[in-house]
Amino acid sequence: MMVSARKVLISAVVALGLSFPACLTAADKHGPHWAYEGEHGPEHWGHVSKEFQACSEGKTQSPIDLSNAAPEALPKIEFRYDSSRLNIVNNGHTVQVNYDGGSSIAVDGSEYKLVQFHFHTPSEHTVDGKSYGNEMHLVHKNDKGQLAVVGVLVEEGDENKAYSTIWSNLPAKAGEERSVEASINAGELIPSESGYFTYAGSLTTPPCSESVKWIVLKSPVQMSAAQIKEIRDIMNKNNRPVQPLNERVLKVSQ
Secondary structure, eight states: OOOOHHHHHHHHHHHHTSSOSSHIIIIIHHSOOOOSSGGGSGGGHHHHOGGGTHHHHOSSOSOOEEOSOEEEOOOOOEEEOOEEEEEEEEOSSOEEEEOOSSOEEEETTEEEEEEEEEEESSOSSEETTBOOSEEEEEEEEOTTSOEEEEEEEEEEOSOOGGGHHHHTTOOOSTTOEEEEEEEEEGGGTSOSOOOEEEEEEEOSSTTOOEEEEEEEESSOEEEOHHHHHHHHHHHOSOOOOOOOOTTOOOEEEO
16 A cells, blocks of 8 residues: 655655754654665665655656756756855765755746755766766755755866865764854855756655656766765765666756
């Protein structure tokens, strides 16, 4: 039997940390256990709980391989990012920065407020089969509760000083939170070029809820091998494998 939409929405909120900055407490103590390896790994998520059925039964799942995209004159994304205090948590699944209010993106005539961003190592999306060293997901929500996630691919290269404040405060243990007297600006963490891929997808973590607007920026940013290793040593491998595109259309800005 399918769970109610309300129950799925609550599960999605917990998974994304939208209401619980320390979502290790909310999700792991009161929700089904899931992981990235073993008997609770991605191939088993859909069977861990009825709340996670979309992980195995959904037809618009994320991430995907970004290939054979249809070029289109897509609307420009307007990034309206202000500074935030550094509120960072290791929730047991990722390192997540919970962002202060007041920042947003505008696309397709709708405004989505930036709630948090987090990291997956290696990347979850691939481009023509190529995986990247890391991927940042900036999670936004509009007034209707709809989600838009901006993905930023991270390739190995030069040290990225824009991330230095975050990296010097990475919480090493699950459940560890830090609120630091330091200012960050998400606008400094993304590439200057605004071309992007877009498609209809899902959360990449349980409950894998669908109807998520995905915007993956075409241009990657760079991090040094040491920076990529530092977060990988904390989180290990925390990426979901790519999912079938099925009948969806992947678009790319011209």
